[in-house]
Amino acid sequence: MLDMQVIKDFLNEIGIPYMEETITVDTFLPGILIRNGAIIVDTEKLLYPGDILHEAGHIAAMEPDVRNASGGNVGVLVDKNTAMGEEMIAIAWSYAASVKLGLPPELIFHPDGYRGASDWYIEQFTSGNCPTLPLLQWAGFCYDEKNAAKHNVPPYPHMIRWLRE
Numbered sequence: 001m002l003d004m005q006v007i008k009d010f011l012n013e014i015g016i017p018y019m020e021e022t023i024t025v026d027t028f029l030p031g032i033l034i035r036n037g038a039i040i041v042d043t044e045k046l047l048y049p050g051d052i053l054h055e056a057g058h059i060a061a062m063e064p065d066v067r068n069a070s071g072g073n074v075g076v077l078v079d080k081n082t083a084m085g086e087e088m089i090a091i092a093w094s095y096a097a098s099v100k101l102g103l104p105p106e107l108i109f110h111p112d113g114y115r116g117a118s119d120w121y122i123e124q125f126t127s128g129n130c131p132t133l134p135l136l137q138w139a140g141f142c143y144d145e146k147n148a149a150k151h152n153v154p155p156y157p158h159m160i161r162w163l164r165e
Contacts, residue, residue: 004043017039018041020043031044034058039052050109053093056093057089057097061090061164092125096158100159106122109122109125136156
């Protein structure tokens with residue numbers, strides 16, 4: 001069984017508040033709500049703990065003014081391209097978080113998510129292929145191998161920051 005404290009501590013450490021409470025509204029993912037830039041988790045309804053990291057990736061991907069002004073609520077984005085870019089960042093961000101925390105990729109890419117492409121994501125990320133690395137690098141989260149060497153830091157999945165600036 002996953003020790004949820006690892007995820008809680010990580011999110012609080014990087015500046016994404018984590019709170020547990022009863023959720024009484026419908027949510028996109030069972031047991032998880034994003035409110036005012038925080039992850040709210042109803043442990044009685046939560047089906048997949050890895051979804052917490054994915055949703056945290058959405059908060060991390062938001063530009064600070066959007067994250068702060070909108071209350072950090074997923075779904076408030078009006079631009080479809082921005083929403084798609086942030087979804088791609090959230091996927092790669094959550095994988096990097098799982099690596100940092102020593103969690104298996106199956107925790108993030110569980111069989112009931114990702115429109116049936118969980119195995120594909122696991123294969124891509126564990127083989128060192130991050131399909132959205134240019135987007136992550138552009139947003140300032142990490143570097144590819146070439147740029148990591150220039151900055152004397154490890155490449156993705158190592159992150160140079162966890163929140164978009």
